[in-house]
Amino acid sequence: MHRVAILLRLAWRNLWRNHRRTAIMLMAVVLGAWAMIFMTALMRGMVTEVVKDGISALPGHVQVHHPDFSDDPSIANLIPRSDADLQRRFADAGFVQWATRVRVPAVITSEYDSRGVTLLGIDPQQERGLTFVDYDSVDGRFLESTDDPGIVIGAKLARTLNTELGKRIVLMSQDPDNDIADRGFRIVGIFHANVTAFEEAFVFAGKSTVQELLRIGDRVSEVVVLGEDYRDVEPVYARTLALVDGDVKVERWNELDPYLGSMLGVMDGFVLVWIVVIFLALSFGLVNTLVMAVFERVREIGLMLALGMRPVNILGQIVIESLMLLALGLAIGTALSWATVQPIKDGIDISIVGEGLDMWGMSSTLYPELLLSDVILANVVVLILGFLASLSPAWRASHYEPIEAITKV
């Protein structure tokens, strides 16, 4: 312990012996740490937005379907039990939110054009906050009840179909007997979505209205359940599984959308690679600084060895010096990245590139996400790699012959 105390004192004082060199290296570490953590926060925010948008684009955290629905998401594969039964089972389960839906492919036709869409028959009260649609920012109004006769379509679809609020469109799908099921709807609302692709893909109508159109009685296509956090989906999955029998399929969001699910894993790997790459750039400066520091102190290292300090203590001194520099730089860099994230944590408008990002399912607002786990990862990785990088100059210093070192000119 007594040796550690002297090593710490020597390392700290030697660090500030050449103020300018240490300051330059410190700045490099601060900038490196800032870049690691801040850029990771941006990338995390980007991925989180993609995942959240993906989840809000109807998957929720867990969904229940007919076992064949994923292969054929048509009217033929409705959940084999009544909506009333499902409502009863899920009502008191304590989920953050849940809803049952009818979801079928359909064709929407205006007087000018027609498009293939996904028709969602929903209960607007259950769906509030569950989908990507902000009810309060809908042009016109959103659906008011399950038997609302109107339809709500996306702004982009409205432009594509050359239609507008108050006009009528025709929806066409198939009933369970494979007969055409169609009906005219008046457009009562036009919604706007962060991801403009959603505006073209989905249309909303009342659940009862759609059930009547499709002649499916009290049946639905899916149950969607929302938990506290999309990263912690297992408890929600287990509870949902317990609520339904074996004749349905329960899937997590990352199974429903494997691309979305894989993004988190890819992101974790990318963060690590990003941190290592930045460190490698830093390590050249770090090793150079240590080599210079050792070179300048050959004689006093020889003196310490001559006075009875063990080579391992010399090695420890150089390594501690390196770790002190890195720890200081990391602390400042981490604080700086936190301070940089604070003013923009409510979102950065990236709509200028929104059209391009849209194809990746990203919204026009980016919310940086500073995760403690990323901060810890960056700090630990840099300290471990810094320790390894400093071993070479430290080893060299510890293997000087005392008398040769002390007489070196």
Added chain:
Amino acid sequence: MSAVTCVDLCKTYRQGEVDIKALDHVSIEIAEGGFVCLSAPSGGGKTTLLNAIGGLDKPDSGEVYIAGRRIDNLSKGELADLRLRQIGFVFQAFNLIPVLTARENVEFVMQVQGVPAADRGQKALEILEEVGLEGLEDRRPADMSGGQQQRVAVARAIVSQPALILADEPTANLDSKTADGLMDLFRHLNEHHNTTFVIATHDKRVMAYAKRLIRMLDGRIVEDIDQDAS
């Protein structure tokens, strides 16, 4: 028991194409409490012998014993421990650690030895006062003269009261008054604490303090004088 025993030491350095015999079959025995000066012209082998005794340099052949323990075959770590616990060093130049104050330099060896902070702090202050550096405890080497630095080095060498002190030209950078003061201090330690001194020097004033004077030339002992007897 002998404080230092050297048996048939040989050491050859290669300088370009020429082999230089720094030690040529040197054998000496220094008793505990000895006060020995090694005197030689430059290149005569006195510093090489001193370094061999201190475990800082290994002889090509021969044996070195400190307090009866053979040291020329010890590992680096064992030699470091030996130097830390049993030998005090005063080098000709570059004696101090630049980032430590005078007091911290004096405390350095004790701290590595594991002496408690309170004890070593008090001891360091006392010894600095003894070498005439009272009031300069908190100065760093860069803020002290060469003589003051040398006295700090002496203070560090003697503060933990090692059985053997090896000094290489300890008065080289000192004025005559300071040099006399330092030698008086060495003799005082030698006489009152039975500390063995081996001093490499070509300073006649220093030689005058020695109980025993060993003259070397071309790596060989050419004269061994017991000055106390004479």
